[in-house]
Amino acid sequence: MDGDDDFGAELAASLDPDSWVWLPGVDYAAGWRVAxxxxxxxxxxxxxxxxxxxxLRAIADTDSTGxxxxxxxxxxxxxxxxxxxLCLAAAVRRGAH
Incomplete structure (x- = not known):
């Protein structure tokens, strides 16, 4: 723990069952492969x-519908x-227009 007294409440508030409950019949593997x-x-x-x-890294996941x-x-x-x-890309893009 980092001394944050509201850690448990904050964690509970951030839990979204739609983001971790798997539904029967949903092909999560197909969505994950694309991701x-x-x-x-x-x-x-x-x-x-x-x-x-x-x-920094990109991580594959799926949403609640796969x-x-x-x-x-x-x-x-x-x-x-x-x-x-991104700033460099924006500058290049502005220069191209």
Whole structure:
């Protein structure tokens, strides 16, 4: 524990049963495979831009209906690297128009 007295209440409030209860008949594996391919491609692109997986990475997941979801998870350094890359991309895009 980090000394946060509301840790338990905060954790309970963040639990969304729709995000972790699997429904019978839903093909979660198919959605996850699509998300996995996309996450792998994004991770390769991040690596090519010099962002280490230990700093920022894409993670495959599914939503409550089995749809593909890709989540980004990282530490502050990784998010700052992404911010820098997005600023560079925005500048290039503005220059192209």
């Amino acid at each position: 996995r391919q996309t996450a792998d491609e994004l991770n390769s692109l991040l690596a090519a831009c010099g962002v280490a997986r230990t700093q 749809g593909p979801v890709v989540r980004l998870e990282g530490i502050a350094e990784g998010w700052l690297s992404l911010e820098e890359l």
